[in-house]
Amino acid sequence: MSDLLIKCLSYSQAVRIYVANTKDIINEIGDRLNYFPSALAAMGRVLTVGAMIGSTLKGNESVTVKVEGNGPIGLIMVDANPKGEVRAYSQNPHCHFENPDTHKLDVRNTVGNRGFISVIKDLKLKEPFIGTVPIISGEIAEDFAYYFNISEQIPSAVSLGVLVDEDSRAIHAGGFMVQLLPNASEEVIEKLEEKIKQLPPMSKLLSQGNTIEQIAKLIGDETTTIIETLPLEFKCSCSKERFARGILSLGAEEIKQMIEEDKEARTICHFCGNEYYFPQNELNTILESASKKRK
Template sequence: MKDYLIKATTYEGMVRAYATTTTNTVAKAQKRHDSWATASAALGRTITITAMMGAMYKGDDSLSVKVEGNGPLGVIVTDGNAKGEVRGYVANPHVDFELNNHGKLDVARAVGTEGNISVVKDLGLKDYFTGHVPIISGEISEDFTYYFANSEQIPTAVGAGVLVNPDHSILSAGGFIIQVMPGADEELITRLEDQIQTFPSISKLIREGNSPEQILEHLFGKEEVKVHEQMPITFRCKCSKERIERAIKGLGNEEIQAMIDEDHGAEATCHFCNKKYYLTEDELVNLKQ
């Protein structure tokens, strides 16, 4: 099944919902970075949530997410946009632990329970919007629920899950974001909280083959869910040799000459997709101003 996301509303438009499958997208990230199980779960959850957040925007709008915990994973960085394109990496992909007390991958131990989450939005304006919140659990989904409530003042429930095979490949991944619109009464909010509390594991639903539509049906039961849009989700990196050349050119003639004299060329690796770029001596000479 191809990865895709749906945008929907329910409760007569008082609740906005996003649901997505990201199995192939997370699998591509796992292969690019050779990440181990717990690292894949942390990165995959962040990629999934970033994809859904990107879907909240329009046109060429985009966002960058950084999860900086005090765990051995180091920083997790993801980018997403309004077109369903997402990419990401984790500083230390070779992190894995025994299952936690709940029989699940110990993402909180890998991420750490202290640190910060930052979200930088590029909405095509003069200045970027940046939101910061502390990490409250390290489980990623709970941390982004806290982000929406405190940085954007929107009552939100966030769920993202990744299941990993014994060989570290990705079995399933996906998630949901539920937001209560202004004007919703306390009775509706309480009802939603009860529904979310009894909601099955998102990873389990995806492993069983549930589509984004069926995920929301499980969540909202008999309530009518109106789907407004469907969009594909893909892992896509923006790197290119031209971008690398511009970055090297910005280092100045002295640094470029040192690359020529000492290394007889240059090699650069994209953090997001692990693709390597090579520049010859002649190409470096042409970058000098």
């Protein structure tokens, strides 16, 4: 089953529900960059919520989500857009924690319980929208529910789950995001809170065989309607030209030193693992451009 995201309206159009399946994208990134199990689970949770936030945007808008905790994984960053294109980066994908009592993956200790979450939306205006809140849990779902409630002032519930096997492959992965619309009554809020309280964790909902459509119905009421189905895909925007511009920005002196010492350059994209090779003749061309720029 390919990764998908659905957007729904429920409770007579008083509640918006997003549900996503993200297993394939998480495994593609995990395979490309050799993620360890709890790092894969942490990155996967951030990627899932990033994809859901991306789906709230329009046209050529985009979002960058950053989780900067004090745990060993360091910075986790996700780029997403309303076309369903998403990519993710972790500073240290080679870390792993398990709870010694339950032997379950320990995302909180992987991410850390102190730090910040930032959501940067490029809405094609003069300045991007930037919302930042402290990490309150490190489990990711609770942190993003807090972000929506505090920074965007949208009452929200978030559930995220990534079930990983011993070979560091996601078996099930996805999440849901539920947001109240301004017309939600107290009665609707009470019903919704009760339903969400009774739901098992997201990874269990998926491992029980529920589809994302069935999960949306478990959250919503009989008025639940799917208003959009969005295929999700891993897409990295890196290119050799982009890395060449990065080398150019180093300036003539540093490029000259690079040529004298190494005679070549190899650059690796941290999002997808692609390597770009610049032999000496290409570095000489970049050096010429840098020298002209300086004059």
